[in-house]
Amino acid sequence: DAGVIQSPRHEVTEMGQEVTLRCKPISGHNSLFWYRQTMMRGLELLIYFNNNVPIDDSGMPEDRFSAKMPNASFSTLKIQPSEPRDSAVYFCASSFRQGTTYEQYFGPGTRLTVT
Amino acid sequence: GQSLEQPSEVTAVEGAIVQINCTYQTSGFYGLSWYQQHDGGAPTFLSYNALDGLEETGRFSSFLSRSDSYGYLLLQELQMKDSASYFCAVSQAGTALIFGKGTTLSVSS
DSSP states (O other), X not given: OOOOEEEOSEEEEOTTOOEEEEXXXXXXXXXXXXXXXXXXXXXXXXXXXXXXXXXXXXXXXXXXXXXXXXXXXXXXXXXXXXXXXXXXXXXXXXXXXXXXXXXXXXXXXXXXXXX | OXXXXXXXXXXXXXXXXXXXXXXXXXXXXXEEEEEEEOTTSOOEEEEEESSSEEEXXXXXEEEEETTTTEEEEEEOSXXXXXXXXXXXXXXXXXXXXXXXXXXXXXXXX
């Protein structure tokens, strides 16, 4: 079975540009999570969805960040406009159901560099 | 608020046993998870403790004491491939996992 799929794997962009990260969760999983990882701040939860509905977006840094999950098999995280401090690895993860969110399956991540 | 504390670095030699501690402060606690992340890779799930006691999975074991808000991951018969970062994470009511800052384990020969 395919795991969580993320694209692109690497993204280099200039400050002010729009960035869209994509995620396909594992089929049958109905919880989806977006994380950001940096050396300074560690692994931070940005937002999570259950059954395509955003449940907790308190980790989204500011209005420049937005996330959508139009269906059970696709989610996007958009940054507009991007800034150098957004440089990080962004992970998407999914889990089978809300009661078992302790066992999450992570995608390979998108390494974002904003110059 | 909530917080998790774990050591930033641990070093050990092949064949040894190492314990990575995690203390937490949170409300609505459900359980404690452990994840492993190799350099450049993604976190992978190792174990979960909801009840007090020790859970064993091969060379890895995880322990939880709810009364002490404390848990640990025990790695036995260390191998070079165990060099990685290890994260504890708490499950709590109404939200998703909250991860600690991670412990970097370096195993030398």
